[in-house]
Amino acid sequence: MGNRPGGFAYTTRPDGTVTITHQGRAAGVLRGGRAARFLNEVEAGDAQLVMARWTGNYKHGNERVARSHPRNAR
Structure with missing residues (x-):
């Protein structure tokens, strides 16, 4: 899939605050x-996903299509 x-x-x-880190x-x-x-x-699912x-650091699946769009072609 990707x-x-x-x-x-x-x-x-201890105060309930959660800090998410990436690399x-x-x-x-x-x-x-x-x-x-x-x-x-x-706890219920795949923690990495x-x-x-939640942080917005995931691929949307349209990166390859967007690269060939006329607006992005240079």
Whole structure:
């Protein structure tokens, strides 16, 4: 299907804040209800895919098509 995301990790702080990192750099911070929803999704599914989706660091599948669009051709 395509490349699977990788290199994501997350840490949970005592106050409930979740920090998502990608290849060692901070990619997002979640607090409150969003952090709880994120943790539920990570436990229920593929953690790498969930973190990629929550941070927006995932391929949309249209990169190859966009490259050949007349607006992008140079």
